[in-house]
Amino acid sequence: xILIFGGAYQGKYxxxxxxxxxxxxxxYFCSEDKSSIDFSKxxxxxxxxxxxxxxxxxxxxxxxxxxxxxxxxxxxxxxxxVCCGIVPISYExxxxxxxxxxxxxxxxxxxxxxxxxxxxxxxxxx
Amino acid sequence: xxxxxxxxxxxxxxxxxxxxxxxxHNNSKGKLYYLATMQPNDKEDMLxxxxxxxxxxxxxxxTLEESVNIDNISDIITADDTILLDSVTSYVQNNMFYEGAIxxxxxxxxxxVMVSVLRKAANAVVVSDYIFSEASNIGEGTVLYCQNLGLxxxxxxxxxxxxxxxxxxxxxxxxxxxxxxxxxxxxxxxSLTSHLYYNDI
Numbered sequence: 605x606i607l608i609f610g611g612a613y614q615g616k617y618x619x620x621x622x623x624x625x626x627x628x629x630x631x632y633f634c635s636e637d638k639s640s641i642d643f644s645k646x647x648x649x650x651x652x653x654x655x656x657x658x659x660x661x662x663x664x665x666x667x668x669x670x671x672x673x674x675x676x677x678x679x680x681x682x683x684x685x686v687c688c689g690i691v692p693i694s695y696e697x698x699x700x701x702x703x704x705x706x707x708x709x710x711x712x713x714x715x716x717x718x719x720x721x722x723x724x725x726x727x728x729x730x
Numbered sequence: 731x732x733x734x735x736x737x738x739x740x741x742x743x744x745x746x747x748x749x750x751x752x753x754x755h756n757n758s759k760g761k762l763y764y765l766a767t768m769q770p771n772d773k774e775d776m777l778x779x780x781x782x783x784x785x786x787x788x789x790x791x792x793t794l795e796e797s798v799n800i801d802n803i804s805d806i807i808t809a810d811d812t813i814l815l816d817s818v819t820s821y822v823q824n825n826m827f828y829e830g831a832i833x834x835x836x837x838x839x840x841x842x843v844m845v846s847v848l849r850k851a852a853n854a855v856v857v858s859d860y861i862f863s864e865a866s867n868i869g870e871g872t873v874l875y876c877q878n879l880g881l882x883x884x885x886x887x888x889x890x891x892x893x894x895x896x897x898x899x900x901x902x903x904x905x906x907x908x909x910x911x912x913x914x915x916x917x918x919x920x921s922l923t924s925h926l927y928y929n930d931i
Contacts, residue, residue: 607898609898612865666927666928667931685897685898688864689863689864690872699931704740708740709926711898713899713920720897729900729902
């Protein structure tokens with residue numbers, strides 16, 4: 605697995621496209637309305653939205669990701685880092701942030717390569 | 731040795747800091763202290779504390795609690811000890827919002843006292859939250875809090891031997907002028923997995 609994370613609008617997807625030769629047709633775009641992931645695609649982007657969807661349904665995203673971790677093993681996973689702001693006022697937002705943080709740790713541990721994208725520049729952390 | 735560890739929420743910073751304190755303590759003679767600074771306000775805080783207690787169960791930490799004046803524990807610490815302070819975030823918060831009102835304090839002085847007390851120990855590991863990438867309008871009091879916390883961070887970082895950032899369980903060193911090897915700490919930290927598995931989210 606290759607994990608790419610970073611703040612919003614930092615050019616994570618552009619970085620992936622150019623570094624790993626990925627096109628839109630190779631990518632599964634997660635959304636807040638969809639509770640599944642198409643694992644036939646090479647890259648999975650906006651994983652944070654998938655996590656948000658799972659939480660909205662009252663389910664446990666950390667558990668779900670752990671159970672399905674093997675499916676990510678040959679994927680490029682792109683996720684927004686939402687963990688570096690003030691503690692949010694709403695409980696749901698706090699839960700979301702913690703779930704994303706923990707899942708990024710889990711994915712990172714299983715990844716061969718980890719990059720953080722900052723202003724379009726990918727910094728290799730692992 | 732003074733190690734300053736920063737990271738976002740659930741970045742692995744507490745577990746990395748515990749690992750650092752444990753390894754440094756193994757290589758020295760003194761006691762291993764955990765200085766808890768959080769004042770729990772609600773059930774969520776209690777749960778967080780419970781998780782942290784669980785995460786350091788059996789590690790040999792002696793827990794000290796001091797939420798506003800670190801000088802109160804100054805006499806306990808000896809030159810052989812290792813101390814882990816978790817966290818600067820709550821310590822600054824407790825001081826700034828003491829007794830329900832915003833206190834006008836000298837935060838550079840507060841940071842100076844923190845560093846001088848921690849420096850009494852052979853080893854100190856200090857944990858704080860990186861909360862400075864925020865898009866929402868957070869209000870005047872919180873802006874002031876971020877300013878104060880940022881100042882305290884910069885002072886601790888300037889005094890620290892190592893400044894480390896945890897990002898999704900990866901550790902990046904921003905400062906390590908004396909080139910201390912943290913290989914043993916990293917490999918111990920990477921061997922830990924139980925903290926990654928929550929059964930409640």
